[in-house]
Amino acid sequence: MHSRSLLSPLARAALLLALLLATAPAMAWGRLGHRLVAQLAWDGMTPAARAAALDLLQDEPDPSLAGVANWADELRANDPGLGRRSASWHYVNLAEDGCHYDVARDCPRGNCVVAAIEAQAAILADPARPREDRVKALKFVVHFVGDVHQPLHAGFAHDKGGNTVQVNLDGRGSNLHALWDSGLLEQAGRDEAQWLEHLRGLPLRQGAGLGPSDWAEASCRIVRSPGFYPGRAKIDEEYGLQWSATASRQLRLGGEHLARVLNGALGG
Template sequence: MTRFRLLAPTLLLSLFALHAPLAHAWGGQGHRLVARIADTELTPQVKQQIATLLAGEPDPTLAGIASWADELREHDPDLGKKSSRWHYVNLGEHDCAYDPPADCPDGNCVIEALKQQTALLADRSQPLDVRRQALKFVVHFVGDIHQPMHAGYAHDKGGNDFQLQFNGKGTNLHSLWDSGMLYDRHLSDDAYLAQLLKLPATPAAKPVLPPDAVAWAQASCRVAIAPGVYPTKDGKEEHVLPEGYVAQYRPVAEAALRQAGDRLAAILNAALGTP
């Protein structure tokens, strides 16, 4: 989502019913932060490669293109429609196990899309415009796959249909995780980045390519389905956010942002570094 908006629950429900396949992960700030974390860890050679790929973009930085894939439905409706299912994978109903034919038919989920776009980015025989588009998708999808609700339940569209009251306003669980808890800190990108860089770094797995997208999605799913993430009271769904929820789960979301940024850097350094 481009900005966290507090809307009436009934309006939110209708909006997400219309646009559920295009549900976003992290708000604009979250995606920018993932990109900016990665940018602090890139090699000089890779930074030059990225500058070449992004030459001519309105904002030729990783942060500047981080939300591009969420904006396609306005700028390129055909590609937006084609890629709408590439932002998420629903693993919650079967305890986070991944069954590609059932969960990702024809490769249309964030797991396979991230692998495919990373391969295109790393393939120097591909045309510049293909690799530029792949870079935009990779930056975005690494963020998406680390947002727990984007690997959670299908039955409520990744928390979009789980209505909540947060700070006296109507929202839903997906929006709370992708932007609500982050924007509630009222930090600038610079200030938030400084906070996230204080968190422990994520060691890169070897080999980095292809990315271990299945394991990343499964880890996100386990967060989404963990007891307490969906608020309950006396065994029933609680739609007024309990006191202490944000204090408990915002650090989880922030750790995911740091992890996403570190892993994005590892992917880019491997895909764009010395062949």
Template sequence: MSVKVTGMARLIASLLVVCLLLPAPARAWGPVGHRLIARLAEADLSPQARAQIAELLAGEADPSLAGIANWADELRADDPDLGRRSARWHYVNIGEHQCGYEAARDCRGGHCVVEAIREQAAILGDRGKAKTERLQALKFVVHFVGDAHQPLHAGYARDKGGNDFQINIDGEGSNLHRLWDSGLLKTAGLDEDAYLKRLQAMPAGVDTAFLTAAAPVQWAQQSCALVLQPGFYPRRAKLDPAYVRHYRPVAEQRLRQGGAHLAQLLNSVLGSS
């Protein structure tokens, strides 16, 4: 028996093909990088913060910070409306301004990673809010602190944070943003657990004695400063192995700092004792 394909069915099939061909959005650090930052932070939580986080995460498929670390990147598929509304919360473009941050210019309406961290941290720390709202804020905070420590999430608007800067690594085409998301880390040849041990053995190199309201600005500016360093943008499309040797330790240090800063923020918001 023949089946007549309706015009609507043909349209749906065509849309599915188009969706499959569309490039996936770049993810800061990639899933493994975000999980590493979350696991680093989890090890440094205060007892009070740990208890509150456990209460908020009760019922999650993976009730850990690592288990929710990539939730904000998965919204595009799981909750398209929230994914669209929060899309600009993952980055701030300050490279064109020599890494100086001005909220009115760089974060109109609060739509950037700096103000998103501040706003979601305030929601997380408000015990008068519903548990569902605080849980969502926790998921955003864990992810956005990671984003703020990926250099190209605080870089140039003109090349979309390195997404438009094409490179070739080991004979395969890529872009600078993707290289920093996951490419540099993959060259180490370590699985997640081994990488965690490697990062935990590194000094955090941050002052965790106190946290100021300006901290998210500072994290973004530190990321931007790396982007503006001579040599951060490769001179040739074909990536020199020396680039990986020089910048992979830098990426690892940003992961280590991201974990320390995330723990610092969570301890401050949820209690330090």
């Protein structure tokens, strides 16, 4: 568990409040979190997988995993048609069913994050597919593996992954999903480089046999943990201090698992 920020309690609370109020419609981890997962994945990729990824990304404005990590969330503005078609690929609702993934029940027609990771990884791994399809698949995989490690992307359907759970700090409102997307990360007072240093210091956690459905079930179990849902709408910085280690661990796992997917798909 990381140490408390050097910011004063008042300053930390004010920073968290600002982030809660500024958060747009919820997207897993926000821009910072997705970039962190991508950079952690790069650390664990083989030279062959890195070379293949760079080749696919060479025409991107920022030809790096971190540079495309938020592409899938930006589709709603940049490519509304694809954004609508892929909207359900960012999450899977498991919490009502005890966090057990059942493909027929939870992922009809492949429209959930578990199936999306599997499908896009298969496209990425197929050299016979058009280059454009493989580039899109790489960008989807980078994003969706991050998504599945944000606990509320495998949570309850009835509250839309915490989006309808209102939280209140110092008289101003937001929602639980927004808090997990960005608020917990920003509360720590770290910039991107400091976050990377912190996360790289955490141990690798899980075995090689696990896949997207296991990651979703693990995220769901966090959602169902005691205290994850605040007991009242009015919260303070203590909630963030309590759950920051969990958020850090999920980011670390996201990077580890993304590296594994990309190594497998790109010949690593």
